[in-house]
Amino acid sequence: MIDCETLLDLMPVVAAGRATWPAGAEEHLRSCPDCRSAWQVIGAAARLGRDGPASIDYAAMAARVSSRVGAARRAKRNRRNLGLLSLLAAAAITLIVWRGHPGVVTGTTGSVQLTPEARAFVIPVSGLDELDTGQLQAIYQQLDGPLGAGGSVGGPALEELSPDEMSQVLSSYQG
Amino acid sequence: MTTSPGAATPTDQQLVEAYRAGDEAAAATLVGRHGPAVARYLSAIGAFPGEVEDLVQESLFRAFRRIESWRGEAGFRTWLCTIAGNLLRDEHRKRKGRLVVSIDDHPLADHADPEGTLMAGELEVRLSAALARLPRLQREVFLLRAQQEAEYADIAAALGTTAGAARVHFHHAVKALKGLIE
Numbered sequence: 001m002i003d004c005e006t007l008l009d010l011m012p013v014v015a016a017g018r019a020t021w022p023a024g025a026e027e028h029l030r031s032c033p034d035c036r037s038a039w040q041v042i043g044a045a046a047r048l049g050r051d052g053p054a055s056i057d058y059a060a061m062a063a064r065v066s067s068r069v070g071a072a073r074r075a076k077r078n079r080r081n082l083g084l085l086s087l088l089a090a091a092a093i094t095l096i097v098w099r100g101h102p103g104v105v106t107g108t109t110g111s112v113q114l115t116p117e118a119r120a121f122v123i124p125v126s127g128l129d130e131l132d133t134g135q136l137q138a139i140y141q142q143l144d145g146p147l148g149a150g151g152s153v154g155g156p157a158l159e160e161l162s163p164d165e166m167s168q169v170l171s172s173y174q175g
Numbered sequence: 176m177t178t179s180p181g182a183a184t185p186t187d188q189q190l191v192e193a194y195r196a197g198d199e200a201a202a203a204t205l206v207g208r209h210g211p212a213v214a215r216y217l218s219a220i221g222a223f224p225g226e227v228e229d230l231v232q233e234s235l236f237r238a239f240r241r242i243e244s245w246r247g248e249a250g251f252r253t254w255l256c257t258i259a260g261n262l263l264r265d266e267h268r269k270r271k272g273r274l275v276v277s278i279d280d281h282p283l284a285d286h287a288d289p290e291g292t293l294m295a296g297e298l299e300v301r302l303s304a305a306l307a308r309l310p311r312l313q314r315e316v317f318l319l320r321a322q323q324e325a326e327y328a329d330i331a332a333a334l335g336t337t338a339g340a341a342r343v344h345f346h347h348a349v350k351a352l353k354g355l356i357e
Contacts, residue, residue: 034353038349045219048218049216061235064232066239
């Protein structure tokens, strides 16, 4: 005797006409209200949507789908090529920067030497290269000292000013 | 749905391989073979008649665009139906709260044979309403099995579950539908 679960598993294929009931199934259906009810549900499900949109032209749809897939693949290929080009460009720029500016050649001792082309872009700072070491040292110390210290311009240091004089100096800064 | 190897009619697997190799006619054959079933499936899971054609086309487009991802574990039709189901869910989620239903979207009774329509169609109408109340997985498993005649293993591969679980979902769905229809 066939049981309810086995019968239920068979129902879709029988409803679709791909199989026939095995022996004993029809008797079971007659005597089992649960299975009869399930058979009604499965039968209705097999018919569901059968009267759906009959006007669809599937040949035309296939052509549209193929065309869209082709366009999507071309777009994807173009994006990939563009990405590859960008990557190559980035790699080239990185290489140039890493190897150094084309105008600068690193000497064997590690010192930087300028090529003749690069020398054309060097802006000379007049005066400083004519000073001796002592003069350069004095300038360096002035630059390194506290603000207002030292009398290189010949005037008094800030700490020597009275409160009134200091106010005047501050007023002059404020305009 | 596949046919046996060696037969005059090429199998889905053979057609997919031909399409992958550049044979556009293979795609047309696959669309002609499975398009109507996908349309029926979409109608059954809640698509409005007016949107079925667009949804079928979009489902087929998505399927053929990533045809490499179909490796034959699930049947081609079951795979297409799963894509269509996901698409419908996404579309309805996007349009939630601003859905406008055309009066053309409501199937009209066949007045030439009102009694016959009532007898044949009443159960389907009740079943459609009952299906909408099932959990999504149960509904999809039920329709793939009862409407698309897919095997449990096939359904399991398409929905990412086991054949045993698919069978349980089917049996639960039938039980729930019987209760909802009666």
